[in-house]
Each structure stands twice: as C-alpha cells, then as structure tokens.
Amino acid sequence: MNELLLMCLIAGRRAAIPAVRVQSVIEIDEITPIPATPDFICGLTALRSQALTVLDCSLALGLQSAGRGKGERAAVVEVDGHLYALLVEAAYDVGEARSEPIAVPGGFGPEWQRASTGMVETDGGPALLIDIAALVAGPVAIAA
Amino acid sequence: MDDLLADFVAETREMLEASGSELVAWEADPSDRARIDTIFRFVHTVKGNCGFFDFPRLEKLSHAAEDALAECRAGRREPDKALVTAVLAIIDRISDMTDAIEAGEDLGEGGDDDLIAAVQADADSDAECAAIPIEVKPQTSETPEGEDAAPKAARSGGGIQRSIRLPVELLDEVMKGVSDMVLARNDLARRLREAGEQPTIDGPFERLSAILADVRTAITRMRMQRLEHLFTSLPRLVRDLSNELGKQVMVDFEGGEVELDREMIEMVRDPLTHIIRNAIDHGIETPADRLRDGKREIGLLKFAARQSGNQISLVITDDGGGINIGKLTAKAVAVGLYTQAEIDRMSDRQKQALIFEPGLSTAEAVSSVSGRGVGMDVVRANIEKVGGSIDVSSKPGDGTSFYLQLPLTLSIIAALTVGAGGQRYAIPRSYVEEIVFGSSSHVDFAQAGDRRLVTFRGKRVPCLSLGEILGEETDNTFDWTAQTLVLVRLATDDVFALAVDRVYDHEDVVVKPIAPAIMDTKLYAGTTLLDDGRPMMLLDLPSIAAMRQLVSETRGKANAVEEVAQEETARSVPIMLFTGLDGRRRAVRLELVRRIDTIDRMAIDIEGARAQAVIDGSIFALVGQDRGALPDERCRLLRLSDGECELVYAVREVLDATEMAGEIVPVSGDPTIEGVTLVDGHPVPVIDGHGLFALHRAPRRESHPLSCRIPADSDWARTILEPLVEAAGYRVTHDDAEEADVAIMLAEEAAANTPAVARSVIRLRSEPDEDGQDSIYRYDRDGLLAALKQVRRGGVA
Structure with missing residues (x-):
C-alpha cells in the first residue's frame, strides 16, 4: 500500500491527507471573513481568481484552534465541485503510507474518530488519515 | 437546414470521427470488448436519434448493427472477421447517408438489405459473409459517384464547420x-x-x-x-405532439433574449419538454371540446422568460382545461398518498401541488406521449437539482401555469457594492429601488418594539441593518445618520430598507456558487471577486427578508405601508447651490437640474448675445456666461430642463444640494432672479426658471411639419426665403404636384400663374410701399411669420 499522503499537523497531532485529493498547498495571505458562518469557516481567499473557502481544520474537527498567524499553509482540495483551503498548523512533506489505514482499539478520541478513516504508518511515525468530506462538513454536521 | 438536423449531422459526424480509430483497432482484434462497447454506443445513439427524425433506413441499418453487437456483448455470438467487415460496411453507409442528409440529397437507393443480412447471426458460411460486403461496397460508393462529382465537392465544402463544440x-x-x-x-x-x-x-x-x-x-x-436557443426547438416538438394527439396548438414566446448559462439551458430542456408534453396531452382539449367550451379551436401554449436578479423566471402557460382537482385528490387517496381527511384540510393551492407527488396522473388512459410513469415529480426533482423551484397554479377551464425559477450559476449580474463592518458585499441591482442618505432630512426613523422603521416619501417601511444581519453590530453602536439606506424591492413587491455603512459602486459581477456550509447561513447567494482579486459575498436578499418575516404571503400586502399624513408646517424645496462665473452664490431649484456637465472651453461658442454649448453632439443654449469670464479649460455646466427642452447654465463651481426652508422674497429689477432666499443665514438669489426658458427656449421641432411650397425658379426664394420658412418650422417643397399646406408666391408670378394646389397661399410683393391688400412685403419678416403662424393655427388665409 503505497498511497501518497500529505503529512501535516492538525491540533498538534500528526495527520495525513491523501495527496491525490490535494491540488496544491498554498500560503494563505488574506482572508475575507464571512459573517454569520460557523466558526470553522474562516472566510474566503482567492487563488488565481477562484474563491476558496478557508477552513480551520482544528475547529472543523471540533477541537480547539491553535490560533492563526499570517502566512499559514493550507491544502487545497475539491469537494462536490467546491474548492476548500484546509488550514493546517504545519504542512510537511508528501510521504508514502506504510500500511493500510487501521482502527485502533479504543478509537482516537471522538473528534478524530469522526473525521478520520484510520491510522496509517508513515516514515515519520503513525498519523491519522483524514476523511476530507467529513472534515469539510464541519463538526455540527458530523454530530447530526 | 433545420437546426436540429444540423445538430444531428454534427453529432453523428463527430462520433464517426471519434470511433474511426476504434474501428481500426477492432478490426485488428475482433474480440476486444472495450471496442465493441464503444461501437455499440455509437450505433445505439444513431438509432436513437434517427427515431426522432424520419430516417427509417438509417434506423434500420443502425438497428441491425446494434443487434449484432448486442449479441456479442451478451456473449451469444463470437465476433469474427466477417462480422467486423459487415459492421464496418454499415458504419460507412451511415457516414455516406449523413453526408447526403447534410447536402439535402436523397439517400442512395438500395443495398441496405444486403448489409443488414450480412450482420445477421444466421449468415453462416464464411465465404458468403465475405462475399456480400464486397458485393455491396461498390454499390455504396457507386451511388454518389454516379450522380455527379459536384455534390461531392459541395459536400467537402460543407464539411468545413462554422461552429465547433468545446467542453x-x-x-x-x-x-x-x-x-x-x-x-x-x-x-x-x-x-x-x-x-x-x-x-x-x-x-x-x-x-x-x-x-x-x-x-x-x-x-x-x-x-x-x-433562451431563444432553447425556444427554437420547441415549436417542432409541439407540432409533432399535437399532430400525434389530434390537437391544435399554437406557441408563443416572450423573453427569448434572456441569457442563461449554457449548462443551465441543457438542464432545463428535459423538464421543459415534459411540461409541454403534459400540457398538450392533458391540458389542452381537442378542437371539438374547445369549440364547445367557447374557446378558440387552437390552443395556446405560452412561454415567458424574465430575469429578476440572479434568477430567471420562466412561466409556461396553457389555456387548456386546467388541473382537475377532484380527480387528482381522488387519485391521491386511491393510491394511498393521503387520507381523505388530509385532503379536506388542504387549500386549493396545496391540492394543485399534488401533481408534483410521485405516482399521480390524471390521464384516464396512458397515451403514447405522457403518463408513462415519468411524472411531474421527476420534473420537480430535476429542477430542484439545479437549484431552481417549480410551482403551479391552475384555474379549471382556463388553463394551467407552471412557474419555474432558475438560478443563474456563473452568470453576470449587475450589482451594487455596499459596505458593512469594514467589508464589501454585493446586492443584485435589480432589487435596488433607491439609495438615500440617512442624514438626509427626507428620512425619519422610528422604532416600534424591536423593529426599526424608516419613513421616506411618506411611506413607512421596515428597516434592516446589514451590520446587524451579519451579526457584527449591537444596538448601541448603531447610528442612523451615518448610514446609507438602500431601498430594496423584492420580486414579491415587498419593500424594505437596508442600512449599510456606505455604498461603493455599480459593478457587473460574475457570481460563483459557494460551499454548502456557507449556503446554510441563508444570507449569501454566491461569491464574486473584486477587481483587486479579493472575494466578495453576494447577499441573498429574498432569503434575508424571508428569515425576518418581511415577505408577505400574498402579493401586494406590503403595499399597505401606511401613508403618513402630510402635515408639514413648512414645505421644503430642494435647491442646488452654486457659484456663478462672477463668484457669487446662487441657487436653482433642484427639479430643474437634469445633470451636471463638464465640457471643454472649445465646445462653447459665444458671439455677441448668442451663446451656445455643444454637449454630446447637441447644441444647447448657454446662459449665465455673461456673469463673468469663462474658465480657460474646463467649464462646469448645469443642464436645466423644463421637461421639453434643455439649456445649460455656466457655473464656476457646484456647491451643494440643500433645502430651501424659508420663503422666497421676490425682488424686482433683476428678471433672471425669481427671488432671494435664506440659506444658513445668508441671502442667496434663486434663478428664475420660468424667465430663463421663456427667453432661451428653443423652438420645438414639429414631428409632422407642415409643408410649404416656395417658387423653385426664384433665386431669392431659394436662398433667402427658404431658410426663414424652415426656421419657422415648415418643410419646404418645390414640387408643384404635391398638395402643400401653404404656398408662398411672389406677386409678379402669381398674376401670371394659376394658383397651385395648396390649402392656403401667401403672396409676397417686392416693394414695401406698393399697395397690396392680400400681399406682404417680402422683407416684412414679422408680417410673413405672422402669416405662417396663422396657417399653422389652422386659419386659412
């Protein structure tokens, strides 16, 4: 199983996003906030004349956000025809998965459990494989 | 050629080209499943399209090939070389026929049966199979060649496509x-x-x-x-359907110029077709029935499209029998969708909406056209899938209307950009009725409970603050006078005021869809990019209004905004303050001012007492220029209008628009001044509009000028009289045969000539002191003009 994964840091934990789904990794420059939207939606940013919906991954999981600073990196993914920029605390390299995603007895904690398809072994140690669609749906929708 | 036919030819040819390489690959390996699938799809599509047109031979051929390939796909037949050859021969034939269709020729006769026999499964011996195509091939190629070389050339010429298809x-x-x-x-x-x-x-x-x-x-x-593009294909469909059902239907289109995203047009094509089928099948009655009901024999199917904001509304109306509610509800009960008790509680509207429920059809018999299980529920589902909505209203005996609301994904809309909370938002301009400054004295604010109200022009409308809607502001930070009010009128005729921090600009924006999580807020309809690349949200005003219960259920209710009693103690008149060229402050009633122009000094022409300015290729009388020296380069001009004609007033600077609260004190001595009023404690002369227009009013151009014949053979008449007569508003003619309204004759000629055909005649004499009862001295300008004027008044001289 040699799926390529984008290794990143979400809420202080190592996480992996399937690299085939990631169009690019960008540095978020300016975000236009959208009032009255759920917390995890930071706003919109423009990437080459396209508007991306910027999500804070930590908040989308239902965890505490580490707070954002300028120049933060985000993975651009497309879900149902809409482009999203997934803000992560750090984006590392693209690496190969060394194992199938597996469940761990006892789970990964309720928040992680919802938006993760399992744990994969990577060169840098175990990481949680993110389920992009579940992440984008946000904590409210997942709970529902 | 018919548009549809052209599409068919283009599509077939496209598929032929695409399958060309597939065919070759298939020939190399007849058992290749993927190739068989591709070719099967091709012949299948051709077959399907043929059924739509009237090409029985093409249909037969493709049907035979489809059958043979289907056998192979099902594993009942082993594809062999003979089959490949036979199928290829058919495809060649299809290609030839397509060319012939495009060129408008008759298809070459014969040979089809041989081809069909060749692909049939019982073609047993190899020798036979191989022989037939060989036998056939020359036949196919012979036909076009045998006719002429010219059609062939024409065909290759026609092959150059004027349009291309792009993903x-x-x-x-x-x-x-x-x-x-x-x-x-x-x-x-x-x-x-x-x-x-x-x-x-x-x-x-x-x-x-x-x-x-x-x-x-x-x-x-x-x-x-x-939308025209979609409309053009409908008359044919309607015609075919009505023929099939023995009805007569006429179609009427409105709003074909409304533009819609290409994809959206394709999306609504099928639902629309279905509605048409239903309307003709169930709605419109047979000619006999219609005559009996006192209607016109021919039924009418009407399509009206209109763009409102970021929505297209499409109304399809038939004048048929309407929805039979009794039957519909009975059916609903019969199939167990609702109980009779539930039905009884429904309003008529709800009952009509039952046609969107799955499994209901009021048709007594399932006809070949509709009622085959694909019902209005599928139509509704399809419309909703593209983000639209559908509604129905029907009057028994009068007909049925379907209302489709379609969004314009990726469409350009005219928007007004407004600011709130330091950010910009776009509002579809079609909703915006008026923009008012909160600081203006025309506006009054009131609060009833938690609802803010604005009184403007004697109407009291609810007011929403954008900042509050977006949750960025609390009551105590709200300052009315700092706000700009955008008066919004929704498609439902509901009016409300939206208070924003400021209004920026008009802009045409490309609206793109937004992520579902943002959509859930029901505040935004889409997103767009500003010129500097920053995203901006498009506000969904109907939804915002609906969330705050500002949309009334029935139309026109919102018009009941109460008329506030007009008991103003001092009626205030808006005026515009400016400084004249002499540097003195003056004012003009704002109603007189059409606009403010800035023109080049070169466009102003002054000679003696005459002064004119050229703006956009028209000449205007210029006033106010005698007050002082004109600026060297650019001149500011107020364009004043009395409703009919316009003149321009030269000013040094436009100061402000304000209210004239006090009264005007009339002054004598200066005819250009109506009077003097107090503005902020200073006296300001107000320009007399009446006086200005009385002096400088340009003669109105008659739309149907009276004609005046003047002698053609007199130089004096042509060079001197003609301009004068024209200036008096007459059309000059020299044609003796034409019956002119008035003819001017020179006295010396008049004696000689018989009077020409004219309703009245003016005679001119050449000497002033000559005694002439019925003639006017030729340089007596006033007398001549008076005579002409009298003709105009209808009095015969």
Whole structure:
C-alpha cells in the first residue's frame, strides 16, 4: 500500500491527507471573513481568481484552534465541485503510507474518530488519515 | 437546414470521427470488448436519434448493427472477421447517408438489405459473409459517384464547420485565465500609477486594458446562451405532439433574449419538454371540446422568460382545461398518498401541488406521449437539482401555469457594492429601488418594539441593518445618520430598507456558487471577486427578508405601508447651490437640474448675445456666461430642463444640494432672479426658471411639419426665403404636384400663374410701399411669420 499522503499537523497531532485529493498547498495571505458562518469557516481567499473557502481544520474537527498567524499553509482540495483551503498548523512533506489505514482499539478520541478513516504508518511515525468530506462538513454536521 | 438536423449531422459526424480509430483497432482484434462497447454506443445513439427524425433506413441499418453487437456483448455470438467487415460496411453507409442528409440529397437507393443480412447471426458460411460486403461496397460508393462529382465537392465544402463544440471545462479554464489576466493588469495599473506618468508605457497599457476588456466580455458571452436557443426547438416538438394527439396548438414566446448559462439551458430542456408534453396531452382539449367550451379551436401554449436578479423566471402557460382537482385528490387517496381527511384540510393551492407527488396522473388512459410513469415529480426533482423551484397554479377551464425559477450559476449580474463592518458585499441591482442618505432630512426613523422603521416619501417601511444581519453590530453602536439606506424591492413587491455603512459602486459581477456550509447561513447567494482579486459575498436578499418575516404571503400586502399624513408646517424645496462665473452664490431649484456637465472651453461658442454649448453632439443654449469670464479649460455646466427642452447654465463651481426652508422674497429689477432666499443665514438669489426658458427656449421641432411650397425658379426664394420658412418650422417643397399646406408666391408670378394646389397661399410683393391688400412685403419678416403662424393655427388665409 503505497498511497501518497500529505503529512501535516492538525491540533498538534500528526495527520495525513491523501495527496491525490490535494491540488496544491498554498500560503494563505488574506482572508475575507464571512459573517454569520460557523466558526470553522474562516472566510474566503482567492487563488488565481477562484474563491476558496478557508477552513480551520482544528475547529472543523471540533477541537480547539491553535490560533492563526499570517502566512499559514493550507491544502487545497475539491469537494462536490467546491474548492476548500484546509488550514493546517504545519504542512510537511508528501510521504508514502506504510500500511493500510487501521482502527485502533479504543478509537482516537471522538473528534478524530469522526473525521478520520484510520491510522496509517508513515516514515515519520503513525498519523491519522483524514476523511476530507467529513472534515469539510464541519463538526455540527458530523454530530447530526 | 433545420437546426436540429444540423445538430444531428454534427453529432453523428463527430462520433464517426471519434470511433474511426476504434474501428481500426477492432478490426485488428475482433474480440476486444472495450471496442465493441464503444461501437455499440455509437450505433445505439444513431438509432436513437434517427427515431426522432424520419430516417427509417438509417434506423434500420443502425438497428441491425446494434443487434449484432448486442449479441456479442451478451456473449451469444463470437465476433469474427466477417462480422467486423459487415459492421464496418454499415458504419460507412451511415457516414455516406449523413453526408447526403447534410447536402439535402436523397439517400442512395438500395443495398441496405444486403448489409443488414450480412450482420445477421444466421449468415453462416464464411465465404458468403465475405462475399456480400464486397458485393455491396461498390454499390455504396457507386451511388454518389454516379450522380455527379459536384455534390461531392459541395459536400467537402460543407464539411468545413462554422461552429465547433468545446467542453465547458475548457471555457471555464479560459475564463479563469482571462480573469487572472485582469487581476494582473490591475496590479500593474497600480504600480504604474505609483511610478507616475510615463507616456511611452501608458499608451500601450491603455490599449492592453481595452483589448482585455473586450476579450473578457467575449469569453463571458461564450458561456451564455440566449433562451431563444432553447425556444427554437420547441415549436417542432409541439407540432409533432399535437399532430400525434389530434390537437391544435399554437406557441408563443416572450423573453427569448434572456441569457442563461449554457449548462443551465441543457438542464432545463428535459423538464421543459415534459411540461409541454403534459400540457398538450392533458391540458389542452381537442378542437371539438374547445369549440364547445367557447374557446378558440387552437390552443395556446405560452412561454415567458424574465430575469429578476440572479434568477430567471420562466412561466409556461396553457389555456387548456386546467388541473382537475377532484380527480387528482381522488387519485391521491386511491393510491394511498393521503387520507381523505388530509385532503379536506388542504387549500386549493396545496391540492394543485399534488401533481408534483410521485405516482399521480390524471390521464384516464396512458397515451403514447405522457403518463408513462415519468411524472411531474421527476420534473420537480430535476429542477430542484439545479437549484431552481417549480410551482403551479391552475384555474379549471382556463388553463394551467407552471412557474419555474432558475438560478443563474456563473452568470453576470449587475450589482451594487455596499459596505458593512469594514467589508464589501454585493446586492443584485435589480432589487435596488433607491439609495438615500440617512442624514438626509427626507428620512425619519422610528422604532416600534424591536423593529426599526424608516419613513421616506411618506411611506413607512421596515428597516434592516446589514451590520446587524451579519451579526457584527449591537444596538448601541448603531447610528442612523451615518448610514446609507438602500431601498430594496423584492420580486414579491415587498419593500424594505437596508442600512449599510456606505455604498461603493455599480459593478457587473460574475457570481460563483459557494460551499454548502456557507449556503446554510441563508444570507449569501454566491461569491464574486473584486477587481483587486479579493472575494466578495453576494447577499441573498429574498432569503434575508424571508428569515425576518418581511415577505408577505400574498402579493401586494406590503403595499399597505401606511401613508403618513402630510402635515408639514413648512414645505421644503430642494435647491442646488452654486457659484456663478462672477463668484457669487446662487441657487436653482433642484427639479430643474437634469445633470451636471463638464465640457471643454472649445465646445462653447459665444458671439455677441448668442451663446451656445455643444454637449454630446447637441447644441444647447448657454446662459449665465455673461456673469463673468469663462474658465480657460474646463467649464462646469448645469443642464436645466423644463421637461421639453434643455439649456445649460455656466457655473464656476457646484456647491451643494440643500433645502430651501424659508420663503422666497421676490425682488424686482433683476428678471433672471425669481427671488432671494435664506440659506444658513445668508441671502442667496434663486434663478428664475420660468424667465430663463421663456427667453432661451428653443423652438420645438414639429414631428409632422407642415409643408410649404416656395417658387423653385426664384433665386431669392431659394436662398433667402427658404431658410426663414424652415426656421419657422415648415418643410419646404418645390414640387408643384404635391398638395402643400401653404404656398408662398411672389406677386409678379402669381398674376401670371394659376394658383397651385395648396390649402392656403401667401403672396409676397417686392416693394414695401406698393399697395397690396392680400400681399406682404417680402422683407416684412414679422408680417410673413405672422402669416405662417396663422396657417399653422389652422386659419386659412
């Protein structure tokens, strides 16, 4: 199983996003906030004349956000025809998965459990494989 | 050629080209399943399309090939070389026929049966199979060649396509590219501005900008299609259906110029077709029934499209029998959708809406046209899938209307950009009725409970603050007078005021869909990019109003905004303050001012007492220029209008628009001044509009000028009299045969000639002191004009 994964840091934990789904990794420059939207939606940013919906991954999981600073990196993914920029605390390299995603007895904690398809072994140690669609749906929708 | 037919030919040819390589590959390996599938799809599509047109031979051929290939796919038959050859021969034949269809020729006769026999499974011996195609092939190629070489040449000429098909993604890609270019240009423009003026760069840059704007418009238009395109295919459909059902139906279209995204047009095609089928099948009665009911024999099916904001509304109306509610509800009970008790509680509207429920059809018999299980529920589902909505209203005996609301994904809408909480938002301009400053004295604010109200022009309307809607503001930070009010009128005729921090600009924006999580807020309809590349949200005003219960259920209710009693103690008149060329302050009633122009000094022509200014190719009388020296370069002009004609007033500076609270004190001595009023404690003379227009009013051009014949053979009449007569508003004619309204004759001639055909005659004499009862001295300008005027009044001289 040699799926390529984008290794990143979400809420202080190592996480992996399937690299085939990631169009690019960008540095978020300016975000236009959208009032009255759920917390995890930071706003919109423009990437080459396209508007991306910027999500804070930590908040989308239902965890505490580490707070954002300028120049933060985000993975651009497309879900149902809409482009999203997934803000992560750090984006590392693209690496190969060394194992199938597996469940761990006892789970990964309720928040992680919802938006993760399992744990994969990577060169840098175990990481949680993110389920992009579940992440984008946000904590409210997942709970529902 | 018929549009549909052209489409058919284009599509078939396209598939032929695409399958060309597949065919070759299949020949090399007849057992290749993937190839069989591709070719099967091709013949299947051709067969399907043929059924739509009337090409029985094409249909037979493709049907035979489809059968044979289907056998192979099902594993009942082993594809062999003979089959491949036979199928290829058929495809060649299809190609030939397609060419013939396009050229409008008759298809070559014969040979089809042999081809069909060749693909049939019972073609047993190899020798036979191989022989038949060989036998056949020359036949097919012979026919076109035998006729003439010319059609062939014409055909290859016709092969040059005037239109090409492009994947929509490619268009999107190009569109994106152009948008990026615009952003890059804007960036460059900013840098150039910062660097100061550079004539060598600025010129080419301007050109680049202009070209880019053109390209952008063109690309945008590429994606948009007039609804006409959809409409053109409907009359044919209606005709075929009504023939089939023995009814007579006429179609009427309105709003074909409304543009809709290409994809959206394709999306609504099927639902629309279905509604038409239903209308003709169930709605419109047979001619006999219609006559009996006192209607016209021919039924009417009407399509009306209209753009309102970011929605297209499409109304399909038939004048048939309407929905039979009794039958519909009975059926609903019969199939167990609702109980009779539930039905009884429903309003008529709800009952009508039952037709959107699955499994209901009021048709007594399932006809070949509709009622085959695909019902209005599927139509509704399809419309809703593209983000639209459908509604129905029906009157028994009078007909049925379907109301479709369709969104314009990726469409350009005219928007007003407003600011709230430090950010910009776009509002579809079609909703905006008026913009008022909160600080204006026309506006009163009131609060009833938690509801803010605005009184403007005697109407009290609810007021929403954008900042509050977006949750960015609390009551105590709210300051009415700092706000700008946008009066919004929704499609439902509900009016409310939206208070925003400021209004920026009008802009045409490309609206793109937004992520579902943002959609859930029900505040936004889409997103768009500003020129500097920043995203901006488009507000969904109908939804915002609906969330705050500002949309009334029945139309017109909102018009009940109460008329506030007009008991103003001092009626205030808006005036515009300016400084004249002499540097003195003056005022003019605001109603008189049409607009403010700034023109070049060169466009002003003054000679003695006559002064004129040229604006946009029209000449206007200029006043106020005698007050002082005109500026050297640019002149500010107030364009005043009395409703019919316009004149311009030269000013040094336009100061402000304000209220004239006090009364006007009349002054004597200066005829150009109506009086003097107090503005902020200072006396300001107010220009007398009446006096101005009385002096400088340009003669009104008659739309149907009276004709006047003047002698053609007199130089004096042509060069001196003619301009005068024309200036008096007459059309000059020299034609003796024409019956003119008035004829001017020179006295010496008049004696000789018999009076020409004219309703009245004016005679001119050449000497002043000559005694002439019925003639006018030729240089007596006033007398002549008076005579002409009398003719105009209808009095016969």
